[in-house]
Amino acid sequence: MSLTLVLVQTLNGLQLGVLLFLIAAGLTLVFGVMDFINLAHGVQYMVGAYFAAWFTAMTGSFFVGLALALPSALLLGLLLEILVFRHLYGRDHLAQVLATFGVILFLNEAVRILWGAAPLSVPVPEILSGSIVLMPGLLYPVYRIAIIVAGLLIAVLLYFLVSHTRAGMLVRAGATHPRMVSALGVDIRRLFTLVFGFGAMLAGFAGIMIAPILSVEPGMGDQILILAFVVIVIGGIGSIRGAFVAALLIGLVDTLGRSFSGDLLRLVMSPAEASQTGRAIAPMLIYVLMAAVLFFRPAGLFPAAR
Amino acid sequence: MSDLVSSASTSDVPATPRLRGTVALLVPAAIFLAFALAPLLVHAGLDPFYLSIVVRIMIFAIAAVSLDLILGFGGLVSFGHAAFLGIGAYAVGILASHGAGDAFLQLPVALFASAVFAFLTGWISLRTKGVHFIMITLAFAQMAYFMMTSLSAYGGDDGMTLWTRSTVAGSKVLGDTTAFYYACLGALILSYAICRCLVVSRFGRVLRGAKENAVRMEAIGFDPFRFRLVAYVVSGMICGLAGFLLANHTEYVSPAYMAWQRSGELLIMVILGGLGTLHGAIIGATAFLFLEEWLAGFTEHWRIVFGPLLVLVAIFMERGILGAVTRRRR
Numbered sequence: 001m002s003l004t005l006v007l008v009q010t011l012n013g014l015q016l017g018v019l020l021f022l023i024a025a026g027l028t029l030v031f032g033v034m035d036f037i038n039l040a041h042g043v044q045y046m047v048g049a050y051f052a053a054w055f056t057a058m059t060g061s062f063f064v065g066l067a068l069a070l071p072s073a074l075l076l077g078l079l080l081e082i083l084v085f086r087h088l089y090g091r092d093h094l095a096q097v098l099a100t101f102g103v104i105l106f107l108n109e110a111v112r113i114l115w116g117a118a119p120l121s122v123p124v125p126e127i128l129s130g131s132i133v134l135m136p137g138l139l140y141p142v143y144r145i146a147i148i149v150a151g152l153l154i155a156v157l158l159y160f161l162v163s164h165t166r167a168g169m170l171v172r173a174g175a176t177h178p179r180m181v182s183a184l185g186v187d188i189r190r191l192f193t194l195v196f197g198f199g200a201m202l203a204g205f206a207g208i209m210i211a212p213i214l215s216v217e218p219g220m221g222d223q224i225l226i227l228a229f230v231v232i233v234i235g236g237i238g239s240i241r242g243a244f245v246a247a248l249l250i251g252l253v254d255t256l257g258r259s260f261s262g263d264l265l266r267l268v269m270s271p272a273e274a275s276q277t278g279r280a281i282a283p284m285l286i287y288v289l290m291a292a293v294l295f296f297r298p299a300g301l302f303p304a305a306r
Numbered sequence: 307m308s309d310l311v312s313s314a315s316t317s318d319v320p321a322t323p324r325l326r327g328t329v330a331l332l333v334p335a336a337i338f339l340a341f342a343l344a345p346l347l348v349h350a351g352l353d354p355f356y357l358s359i360v361v362r363i364m365i366f367a368i369a370a371v372s373l374d375l376i377l378g379f380g381g382l383v384s385f386g387h388a389a390f391l392g393i394g395a396y397a398v399g400i401l402a403s404h405g406a407g408d409a410f411l412q413l414p415v416a417l418f419a420s421a422v423f424a425f426l427t428g429w430i431s432l433r434t435k436g437v438h439f440i441m442i443t444l445a446f447a448q449m450a451y452f453m454m455t456s457l458s459a460y461g462g463d464d465g466m467t468l469w470t471r472s473t474v475a476g477s478k479v480l481g482d483t484t485a486f487y488y489a490c491l492g493a494l495i496l497s498y499a500i501c502r503c504l505v506v507s508r509f510g511r512v513l514r515g516a517k518e519n520a521v522r523m524e525a526i527g528f529d530p531f532r533f534r535l536v537a538y539v540v541s542g543m544i545c546g547l548a549g550f551l552l553a554n555h556t557e558y559v560s561p562a563y564m565a566w567q568r569s570g571e572l573l574i575m576v577i578l579g580g581l582g583t584l585h586g587a588i589i590g591a592t593a594f595l596f597l598e599e600w601l602a603g604f605t606e607h608w609r610i611v612f613g614p615l616l617v618l619v620a621i622f623m624e625r626g627i628l629g630a631v632t633r634r635r636r
Binding site: 031037087091097099101103105106110112113222226230237276279280284288295298 | 383430433434435437441442444446448449452453455456567570573574577578581607609610612613614615616619620621624
């Protein structure tokens with residue numbers, strides 16, 4: 001457990017964290033503002049990755065691909081909102097689960113039909129390829145640093161949008177007092193559509209950014225969706241700030257847990273037992289964390305005031 | 307068959323499962339009769355392969371009924387119910403790998419393990435409400451899932467293949483297709499009967515009362531928590547039974563049985579059929595698995611049709627299949 005390894009894994013955890021934040025930000029707004037459980041948020045991330053792969057292969061440039069994939073992800077989100085989600089606001093959570101589960105099945109299958117079941121890969125863009133020396137003995141890929149920086153920039157932008165613009169003010173008001181906002185003459189439906197499309201675009205952006213370092217395949221959104229739910233529940237549903245803190249926390253706990261729980265257990269167990277138990281415990285850590293938070297602070301770490 | 311059925315399934319007031327009327331008993335009776343007679347179709351020339359699908363339907367119907375007990379009558383949206391399927395299945399797999407292949411040992415262990423898991427997780431989860439309950443049950447099921455994927459001694463990610471079905475007091479009776487078929491049907495009827503008795507009893511009335519208005523139930527002297535916990539444990543045990551049968555049916559045990567998608571499918575079966583009627587859950591499981599099988603017969607991309615179908619059901623059939631049927635007849 002050398003210092004370099006700890007630093008590398010911390011950076012990896014940070015990178016997972018900002019990625020989770022991009023996905024969770026939209027999810028928590030949709031959940032908090034519209035009280036809508038959107039299981040299909042994960043497939044929007046997947047579709048973003050597919051768009052990136054497709055447009056990059058078509059144009060030969062990742063950045064042109066990014067510029068095309070982003071509005072496509074937004075369009076898809078708006079289309080889904082108009083066709084499906086709009087009809088389910090104010091309905092029972094169970095109806096929302098049923099419908100969005102249907103959307104997952106449909107989109108997972110659609111990408112399988114359009115692009116095949118085999119994983120696609122996206123080359124890392126030339127400018128951001130290679131590694132740099134952060135410290136003597138610590139090489140880290142430039143692209144991963146770019147993801148972290150992009151994620152943090154988006155976080156700052158979101159903070160500004162939500163707390164310093166009129167639209168953001170309405171979103172915040174909508175999250176805590178939806179009926180009052182509507183009574184004051186704000187078109188709450190349009191606000192919902194806006195939030196939804198924006199959330200879908202953020203999830204799509206996460207998918208686009210991750211495409212060069214993960215294989216793009218059907219179902220890639222399913223596990224990340226559950227992680228995003230863990231994030232918004234720990235952070236407090238409807239709270240962007242909570243989602244940010246919780247996303248970094250989950251990213252770090254998960255990554256560091258997987259790398260070092262075996263090493264830590266070795267202090268109290270035999271090496272063989274320690275690595276076996278470590279492998280069993282590590283993936284459970286974040287769920288234990290979530291259950292504990294729900295038990296002691298059901299509203300999450302940063303509850304949106306209600 | 308109008309009033310009794312519709313009052314049992316399409317009401318805004320809590321579904322009153324007062325099924326004493328003979329007419330209302332006909333629906334579940336007809337379902338069970340259809341299951342009982344299905345093997346005869348094989349003699350009439352149907353491919354025996356279809357019986358294996360019906361067995362699968364019956365097993366998932368047991369799980370769906372158990373979920374409806376807490377979901378439809380207790381208002382408890384468990385998004386981790388598949389954990390119990392996995393626990394029941396792994397009880398078979400793990401014991402069999404140690405040479406204990408008899409159902410008289412495996413079944414009690416499966417039920418006991420499900421009960422313990424339900425009691426511990428329920429004791430914590432039931433202190434939360436609404437969306438938080440959904441998420442905390444999901445968290446526990448994910449813990450169980452990742453625990454089994456990392457236990458390499460029992461197959462880990464790959465799961466484990468069973469060499470034979472469970473013996474019953476030493477005899478290999480479950481290996482016989484027809485015997486196993488009727489064993490599953492018996493288990494389904496038994497599970498249905500247990501849940502039905504529970505929901506029409508005083509216990510069930512308290513449970514439904516707590517779903518409608520927990521504060522009022524507390525005010526008249528009931529502690530909703532204890533009733534919900536008991537219902538959760540019973541539900542978990544019945545789902546564990548389904549897991550026991552599932553492992554024997556597929557002769558294979560895998561962490562995939564506990565994946566969150568599985569829990570989602572169980573929820574969808576119950577919603578699809580119609581909440582809070584118990585036989586609605588059986589109809590939902592049948593519709594779900596039948597559609598899956600039928601559409602898969604046309605194209606390997608059957609989900610492209612199935613997904614939008616679920617969306618349409620969610621938007622247009624608020625009370626599931628049973629609700630749509632009874633509403634039209636009224």
